[in-house]
Every structure is written in C-alpha cells, then in structure tokens.
Amino acid sequence: MSETVHDVELFGHWICPFSVRVSFALAVRSIAHRVVEVPPSAVRPKGFVVPEAFTLHSPRLEIPLLRIDQTYLADSIPILEWLDAVFPGTWESSEVVAQRCQWIDAKLFRPMISIYYGTSPNEIRVASETLDQRLNELGELLGHNEWLVGSGPSRAEAVLAPLYVRLHGLSQLGWTGTLPKVVALHAQRTMSLAGAASVEWTSAQTEEFVARFLAYRRKVSAGISW
Numbered sequence: 001m002s003e004t005v006h007d008v009e010l011f012g013h014w015i016c017p018f019s020v021r022v023s024f025a026l027a028v029r030s031i032a033h034r035v036v037e038v039p040p041s042a043v044r045p046k047g048f049v050v051p052e053a054f055t056l057h058s059p060r061l062e063i064p065l066l067r068i069d070q071t072y073l074a075d076s077i078p079i080l081e082w083l084d085a086v087f088p089g090t091w092e093s094s095e096v097v098a099q100r101c102q103w104i105d106a107k108l109f110r111p112m113i114s115i116y117y118g119t120s121p122n123e124i125r126v127a128s129e130t131l132d133q134r135l136n137e138l139g140e141l142l143g144h145n146e147w148l149v150g151s152g153p154s155r156a157e158a159v160l161a162p163l164y165v166r167l168h169g170l171s172q173l174g175w176t177g178t179l180p181k182v183v184a185l186h187a188q189r190t191m192s193l194a195g196a197a198s199v200e201w202t203s204a205q206t207e208e209f210v211a212r213f214l215a216y217r218r219k220v221s222a223g224i225s226w
C-alpha cells in the first residue's frame with residue numbers, strides 16, 4: 001500500500017524558538033519539506049519582502065506558519081498536533097503529551113524568553129531564578145524516564161528542544177543556572193535523535209542571537225523603541 005505524499009512548506013526562522021519546534025518535529029520525523037525563511041520583524045533585514053502567502057495565511061503575522069498541501073496553519077503547538085494527525089504512527093500522542101506541551105510553553109518558555117528580553121539586571125535575575133526552579137520541576141517530572149511521555153520521543157520533546165538549542169546563548173544573556181543532571185541527560189538524548197542536529201545552532205548563530213539581544217537592551221536603555 002503506498003503512503004500519501006504531502007507537500008510541506010515551513011515559513012520560519014532559526015532564531016525563533018516556536019519555529020524551531022516545528023523544524024525539529026519535521027527533521028526528526030524525516031518529513032520532507034521546504035523552508036521559506038521569514039525572519040521575525042525584529043531581525044528582518046531592511047527591504048525584506050514578506051512572502052504574500054505568509055501575509056495571507058498567518059493570522060497574527062507570526063512564524064511559524066506551515067503549509068501541508070493546500071492548507072495553512074500558524075501557532076507552533078497546534079502545528080505539532082496537526083503533524084501528529086497527518087503523519088501518525090511515529091510519535092505517541094495522548095492527553096498527557098498535550099498537557100506536557102502546555103506546561104513547557106507556560107512554565108519554561110516564559111522565563112526563558114524573559115531572560116533575553118530582560119532589560120534590567122533585576123528582571124533578568126528573577127527570570128533566571130524562575131527558569132532554574134522550573135528546570136528542577138522538569139527534572140522531577142522526568143524522574144528516571146528517558147522521555148517526557150511514554151517510552152519514546154513525542155511532540156513534547158519538539159516543544160522543549162528550542163530551549164536546549166539556545167542554552168549557551170542564555171548563559172551569555174544572564175542565565176546563571178545549570179541543567180539538573182536528569183535534564184542534561186534528556187537534552188543530550190533529545191538532541192542526539194536523528195535529524196536533530198539540523199536545528200542545533202552553530203557558534204556563529206549563538207553569537208548572533210546574543211549580539212542581537214545585547215543591542216536590543218542597549219536600545220531600550222537609550223530610550224529608543226525597538
């Protein structure tokens with residue numbers, strides 16, 4: 001029996017953690033796709049022309065935007081759910097997976113983002129402490145398990161992967177913690193999955209990420225709007 005071949009296109013960018021979730025899910029599951037680079041507006045080169053399909057189909061003009069055949073969907077977690085539905089069988093999908101994804105989004109991504117968008121030392125310190133607390137909770141949640149849910153990777157790993165990708169950058173922007181042992185092992189396991197290397201940052205990408213947010217902080221402290 002032949003499997004349906006879908007035409008898949010991702011509008012995204014490596015610096016966007018939400019976009020990396022989708023890139024990770026596509027790469028690790030060997031889902032053939034094209035990438036249309038749409039930098040977030042804060043890092044968009046002058047004169048960049050946003051593709052018309054993106055303007056038409058991303059309701060908030062946010063990346064990631066995914067097209068499968070003739071259908072478009074924005075927003076990383078719904079996109080990952082959609083991939084599970086269209087490409088079933090490779091990753092476990094359950095209510096627990098959905099809960100883990102929401103937990104990571106609300107509890108880990110908020111302080112992570114607050115570190116690099118932080119503009120005062122106090123704000124950055126509080127975000128760093130909150131992230132450490134949440135990473136400890138993640139460690140408890142993992143316990144002795146290899147994966148976040150069940151016996152193999154799921155979209156919860158895809159939701160978390162962008163944090164693992166930017167750890168060095170976060171340290172340079174004010175994160176003072178380290179990963180709890182079980183989380184470090186999970187990070188290693190997650191980023192060793194076949195295909196995951198394609199979303200790892202090079203040192204040049206880490207440097208660019210850090211430089212951009214240092215510049216952002218300088219602009220904010222000089223009272224220039226971003």
Ligand SMILES: N[C@@H](CCC(=O)N[C@@H](CS)C(=O)NCC(=O)O)C(=O)O
Nearest residue numbers: 016018040041042062063064075076
């Ligand atoms: N909830 C969305 C958030 C996506 C998001 O915030 N994307 C940012 C880039 S990281 C964006 O496109 N912002 C609009 C802009 O840059 O103009 C998701 O999970 O996909």
